[in-house]
Amino acid sequence: MEIKTIKAAVVGCGAISDIYMQNLTERFQVIKLVACTDLNEERMQQQAKKYHLQAGSWQEILENPEIEMVINLTNPKAHYQITRAALEHKKHVFSEKMIAVSLEEGKELCRLAKENGVRLGVAPDTFLGGSIQTARYIVEKGLIGEVLSAVVSLNRNFDIFGDILPHLHKEGGNLPFDCGCYYMTALASIIGPAKRVCGFARLHQPERINRRVGAPAFGEKVQVEAENIVTAAVEYGNGVLATVHFNSESLLDERPCLELYGTEGILIMGDPNRFESPVSVKKMLGETLHFPFTHGYTQNARGVGAAEMAWAIRQDRPHRAGMEMAFHVFELIHGMLISARTGQFYELESGFEMPEALPAGYLDNGFWGPTEESALALSDGFCLFSS
Numbered sequence: 037m038e039i040k041t042i043k044a045a046v047v048g049c050g051a052i053s054d055i056y057m058q059n060l061t062e063r064f065q066v067i068k069l070v071a072c073t074d075l076n077e078e079r080m081q082q083q084a085k086k087y088h089l090q091a092g093s094w095q096e097i098l099e100n101p102e103i104e105m106v107i108n109l110t111n112p113k114a115h116y117q118i119t120r121a122a123l124e125h126k127k128h129v130f131s132e133k134m135i136a137v138s139l140e141e142g143k144e145l146c147r148l149a150k151e152n153g154v155r156l157g158v159a160p161d162t163f164l165g166g167s168i169q170t171a172r173y174i175v176e177k178g179l180i181g182e183v184l185s186a187v188v189s190l191n192r193n194f195d196i197f198g199d200i201l202p203h204l205h206k207e208g209g210n211l212p213f214d215c216g217c218y219y220m221t222a223l224a225s226i227i228g229p230a231k232r233v234c235g236f237a238r239l240h241q242p243e244r245i246n247r248r249v250g251a252p253a254f255g256e257k258v259q260v261e262a263e264n265i266v267t268a269a270v271e272y273g274n275g276v277l278a279t280v281h282f283n284s285e286s287l288l289d290e291r292p293c294l295e296l297y298g299t300e301g302i303l304i305m306g307d308p309n310r311f312e313s314p315v316s317v318k319k320m321l322g323e324t325l326h327f328p329f330t331h332g333y334t335q336n337a338r339g340v341g342a343a344e345m346a347w348a349i350r351q352d353r354p355h356r357a358g359m360e361m362a363f364h365v366f367e368l369i370h371g372m373l374i375s376a377r378t379g380q381f382y383e384l385e386s387g388f389e390m391p392e393a394l395p396a397g398y399l400d401n402g403f404w405g406p407t408e409e410s411a412l413a414l415s416d417g418f419c420l421f422s423s
């Protein structure tokens with residue numbers, strides 16, 4: 037059967053666009069990437085040439101009836117305006133994280149997608165990768181028993197990263213949103229919606245100097261506007277309790293920690309920002325089982341969320357990296373900061389249906405093996421490993 041592809045365009049030809057364009061042109065058959073645009077003419081022309089795309093204005097993309105999907109790879113501050121315009125032009129959108137900057141903007145985009153009968157999918161899509169899908173498989177097969185609690189810890193050095201990427205110092209770009217979203221999305225996809233959260237936050241050293249020789253702002257004063265140390269406790273709807281630690285005033289030596297504590301074992305997941313983080317299980321007698329991946333997409337597969345959404349559109353079923361879960365995680369992170377400011381628990385208003393796990397066994401084992409993309413295309417959840 038011929039695949040009815042979805043024609044798509046990328047908006048934002050910056051750092052992350054390379055891996056998206058590479059995967060969307062070479063790896064996923066369901067999407068046909070045809071065009072790109074950027075405010076920066078040089079970047080746009082460079083990426084258009086490299087990936088054989090049509091370079092053009094944002095307005096041309098919006099007015100092109102053949103383009104069904106927009107892939108929003110702009111900076112977080114621009115997410116809202118780009119996604120809103122595309123939804124208003126009745127185009128499906130897959131947006132990089134997070135959905136927007138403010139809660140109001142996020143709510144409005146979800147409403148617009150519903151009103152206009154189009155899909156809105158939002159990164160991170162790493163939860164569809166081999167590492168986190170394997171972790172979910174372990175939990176759902178009962179290998180760690182009943183999950184009771186979870187630990188999240190993420191440290192980075194935004195003093196250094198922020199000299200190159202100034203948006204990391206601004207609202208919507210600080211660590212809980214920029215990178216914490218990977219951890220909270222991984223948990224959401226395994227544990228489900230959260231009920232309430234309480235948080236503490238501080239802004240350490242709001243004024244500093246850009247010290248990176250060669251950066252446009254080298255030597256200039258930098259104002260850090262958003263909280264850079266945040267801790268929180270989360271109560272999930274199913275009773276799981278999580279403790280969360282985000283610190284972007286730390287070392288370059290990152291120590292990502294994402295662990296689930298169950299009645300019969302501990303699941304150690306590693307860095308959810310990566311598709312290939314090893315997954316292991318610690319059992320009762322202290323032995324550690326290094327678990328083989330049960331799912332494909334164990335290399336950088338950014339774009340898998342957009343591809344899965346394209347299959348879901350063609351099959352008229354819900355897509356997995358959906359706006360409801362993305363908005364819930366967004367509200368949860370906002371909730372940590374709102375709680376820190378008010379000194380009150382923040383009760384979550386939003387919820388979401390758990391996205392179906394991908395079927396297991398589609399590992400990309402060469403021509404005679406099952407292909408990875410088949411896992412995205414199977415609407416009946418058929419598992420090569422099902423029990």
Ligand SMILES: NC(=O)c1ccc[n+]([C@@H]2O[C@H](COP(=O)([O-])OP(=O)(O)OC[C@H]3O[C@@H](n4cnc5c(N)ncnc54)[C@H](O)[C@@H]3O)[C@@H](O)[C@H]2O)c1
Binds near residue numbers: 052
């Ligand atoms: N860089 C990474 O490693 C990484 C990883 C995962 C996700 N992301 C996410 O991807 C998105 C983009 O990040 P990036 O690192 O590629 O940023 P970037 O600054 O390198 O690129 C963003 C591009 O968007 C363009 N842009 C901004 N507003 C625009 C508009 N209104 N119309 C057209 N173009 C516009 C900019 O000119 C720029 O070229 C962000 O949401 C980020 O959180 C980045």
